[in-house]
Amino acid sequence: MPKPAPTPDELTKPFWDACNERRLVVQYCSTDQRYQYPPAAVCEACGSGSNLTWREVSGRGKIVTYTIMHDARQRTFHADQPFNIAIIELEEDSAIKLFSNLPGTPIDEVPVGASVQLEFEEVHTGQLVPEWRVVN
């Protein structure tokens, strides 16, 4: 499904660079031993950015819930409606959630609770963005 392309900035460049190497990295605060996503300049728990690092995660997760978008606000997506938007929780920390359009899963057949595996999808700028596929 065609997606818009992200515009990496100083904060998010490590994330997008890692994606281009087919790795998923998530911010981690060593002070609070806490993952953080989406990225921010400081840890939302302690307010400091000095102990925030990027940590590679396994790329395994689970579907928490989903919706099927029939009337998106973004015109970019109108041609592909209806489509899945699933919420994936990371194996490393269930508090961390990412979105997925669940390539390979038909609408109305989203298996809540199923395991998913990370993959990457190329957008029109050549940037790779994270996606997730149900593990059979």
Add this chain to the structure above:
Amino acid sequence: MTLRPLNPNTKNAPAEMYRAVEGLGVWEHRGKVAAVGIGHSPADRRWDGTIEKSLGAYAIIAANKCLEDAGVTAGQIDGVVTVPNGMGDPWGPDRPYFEAPYDTEDGLSGVTADWLVNNVPGLDNVQFKMHGPGCMANAMNVAAQAVGDGLAHTVLVVRATGNMPGRYHQSGTPSGDLTSGPATWEALWGWPGGIPQFGAGFVEYCNKYGSNHDRLAPFVVNLRTNGLLMPEGYYAQNRAEPFTVDDYLNSRWISKPMSMNDCDMPIQNAVCYLLTTAERAKDMKQKPVYILGHATHNGKARSVYQTLEETEEWTSSVANKLYEASGLSPADVDVFNAYDGFTLFTQYYLEAFQWHGVKRGEAHDFYQEDLSVKGPHPLLPSGGNNGSGRTRYWHYTDCIQQLQGRAGPRQVNIKAETAVAGGPLPAGGNWMMFGTSPD
């Protein structure tokens, strides 16, 4: 032409005017502030582009009706609190403005306190102006606190909210091939805006408690039925047609399982309430409805999705705050008008406030019972936003009218001595407890 913004003169209420944390105890002004008057403008589907039907003109109509309703002259008003922003898109910059006072967004897509004071005849003694941006729920809490604190004695609380010609909220829609900033983490997967959050949250709720979207049908049909009994509302004035279970079940999907009829319909309308001290209220035309407490909540999701656990934690917290502020408990609440602008939300509030004993996971069973205004469980007798159109204030009108005993055909048969109104989002909003007695 560039967009001509709202008048920036009046300041937003400071954070300390909102009661946003638990443990503050009983509200220090409990029973010392009262709501007395109500005024509504006509309700239209969209603005037709004329000055006569603009938000400013409608706010003036609402203010004058409110003054008349309360039996108060404009000269007796010493405070004005408004929600300055409308909910729809602005009029400019690609549209022509009018002559003053309709020469900026003020009076067209929003109404500031300054604009109102300058344009309602006779408001010559206003010395207190403040904004409660967001929803009427903000402005009501701010106005009640202001009266209690002695910042003003007799206050008009105004919200005008509109719907411009064309499709709602399409200006500013992210439509490009690139995305940047915080929106990136949602926009790449088609998530922007709250809508998919509400659909996905509802799926999580249904999976946890064993329910489904169809079980909302009796609740939504009842909202629309009640809306036809609200003469101030859009449907009663413009589309007085019955709404059926089939209408609901056959509604097109927006973000499944949220359908079009789970969403309130944007309209053009204004309201004004008069709040004053309990002492002054005794001499006014309508029976005082005392404000027993107010509460605020502001949640922030841990990640990109607001989990059901977070929703339940935040809504329970604001219910606890309101009960603490008012000194009441769930069994004490008679009339319950929680936000319903997305009908997929209401169960969170119903269960958080435990109205009529409803606990977590029980709301959809409760929806299968008799919810009618004359029945034992008259949930949202206002009809709410779904039943009367998107304004986010029918709940307040109904609570005040019910406790004054002048809700007409909507007057509930159960006891109506206390009432709760509030909203909008599970992640954040403002709530108020009303009572027929200050004690």
